[in-house]
Amino acid sequence: xxxxxxxxxIVDDEPKIRRFLRAGLELNGYAVxxxxxxxxxxxxxxFHAPDVIILDLSLPDMGGDEVLEQIRxxxxxxxxxxxxxxxxxxxxxxxxxxxxxxxxxPFGITELLARIEVALRRFFRxxxxxxxxxxxxxxxxxVTRTVTIAQHQVKLTRMEDRLLHVLAANxxxxxxxxxxxxxxxxxxxxxxxxxxxxxVRKLRQKIEADPDHPRILVTESGVxxxxxxxxxxxxxxxxxxxxxxx
Numbered sequence: 001x002x003x004x005x006x007x008x009x010i011v012d013d014e015p016k017i018r019r020f021l022r023a024g025l026e027l028n029g030y031a032v033x034x035x036x037x038x039x040x041x042x043x044x045x046x047f048h049a050p051d052v053i054i055l056d057l058s059l060p061d062m063g064g065d066e067v068l069e070q071i072r073x074x075x076x077x078x079x080x081x082x083x084x085x086x087x088x089x090x091x092x093x094x095x096x097x098x099x100x101x102x103x104x105x106p107f108g109i110t111e112l113l114a115r116i117e118v119a120l121r122r123f124f125r126x127x128x129x130x131x132x133x134x135x136x137x138x139x140x141x142x143v144t145r146t147v148t149i150a151q152h153q154v155k156l157t158r159m160e161d162r163l164l165h166v167l168a169a170n171x172x173x174x175x176x177x178x179x180x181x182x183x184x185x186x187x188x189x190x191x192x193x194x195x196x197x198x199x200v201r202k203l204r205q206k207i208e209a210d211p212d213h214p215r216i217l218v219t220e221s222g223v224x225x226x227x228x229x230x231x232x233x234x235x236x237x238x239x240x241x242x243x244x245x246x
Contacts, residue, residue, distance in 0.1 A: 006120060007031040009050035011041040011067065012082065013060050021054060024109035030116075038062035042070050045077065051123070052116050055099075056082045065097060072098040078119035080112070114176060121170045133168040135216045135229050138207050140168040149207065159184060160203045163196075167217065167227035176224040200225060 010021050013036045022032045033048045035041040038059045045053060053071065057064035068079055078100040083090070091102045100119045103112060133140045139148045145161060147154040156164065162184045167175055177193050184199070204211040218226050 006051040007033060007048060008116065009033045009035060009041070009044055009048060009053045011035045011038075011054065011059070011064070012056040013037065013058070014056075017056070017082075020109070021112070024113065028113055036060075038064070038067040041067050045071050045075060050077060052119055053077055053079045054082060054112070054116075055079050057085070058083075065094060068094070068097055068099060076123075078116075078123050080115055080119060082107075114178070117174060117176060118179075121173055121175075133171045133227075133229065135168075135171065135227055138216055140164060142168060147207075154206055156203070156206065159199055160206070163199055163203055164207075164227075167225060171227045171229045174220045174224050174226050178224075180224060 008021075008025050008030045010018050010025075010032060012018050012021070015036075018034050018036070022034065025032050033044055033050060035044045036059075038061050041053075041055065041059075044050075055064050055067060059067065064081065064083075068081075071077070071079065079098065080101045080103060081094050081099045082103055082105060084105045086104045094102060100122065101115050103115060133142065137149050141147075142165065145165065147156060147161075147164065163180065166180060166183045177196060180196055181193070184196070200217065201211070204214050204217055207216055208214045216228055218228055220226055
């Protein structure tokens with residue numbers, strides 16, 4: 001399976017922070033561009049067209065808020081602010097200025113990766129004009145909530161429908177276990193991931209030609225699941241199939 005590559009622009013004047021972020025992002029399949037000044041950041045945002053921008057507020061030539069203002073003049077690319085300040089009013093000010101999220105230093109790479117995924121989901125969902133998502137023979141209407149395979153309607157339980165709807169709204173992107181648990185069991189999220197695995201297994205039995213070797217609803221091991229809007233041809237009989245992590 002080929003994971004879609006999203007580009008992240010890191011804007012920070014501290015080499016150690018940039019190395020830390022680059023290592024974590026590249027390990028998780030992202031392409032990385034680095035800028036150490038505000039002027040470089042505006043230029044790189046224009047020429048590299050990143051999918052997400054990680055922007056530190058303390059830069060040597062201008063404030064990160066000024067960089068944000070310049071970028072927002074022509075781009076709606078998601079911007080996640082990095083800062084040592086945890087002041088609530090400062091967070092609100094920057095979010096109102098166009099930032100998509102705000103992360104306080106020090107932080108863990110897992111937290112940042114989760115926030116990047118959320119920003120990407122929001123961004124790509126806002127760009128999606130059609131309410132219909134297609135994944136191979138599967139067709140999902142996000143408005144009418146109808147699901148068909150080869151024009152035959154698929155009957156889903158309420159929980160299966162919730163799961164598929166969340167995945168379809170983020171088609172092509174990884175949806176984390178935590179996000180799915182909160183979305184599916186709204187107001188009463190399940191902590192035990194086994195509930196989710198059982199639900200995924202039941203849904204695969206209804207939408208996959210071979211539930212043991214899924215090509216539509218695939219597992220991102222240790223992270224979550226992804227609904228593929230496009231998928232490769234099935235493996236030949238001489239190849240060993242990729243194991244499934246439920």
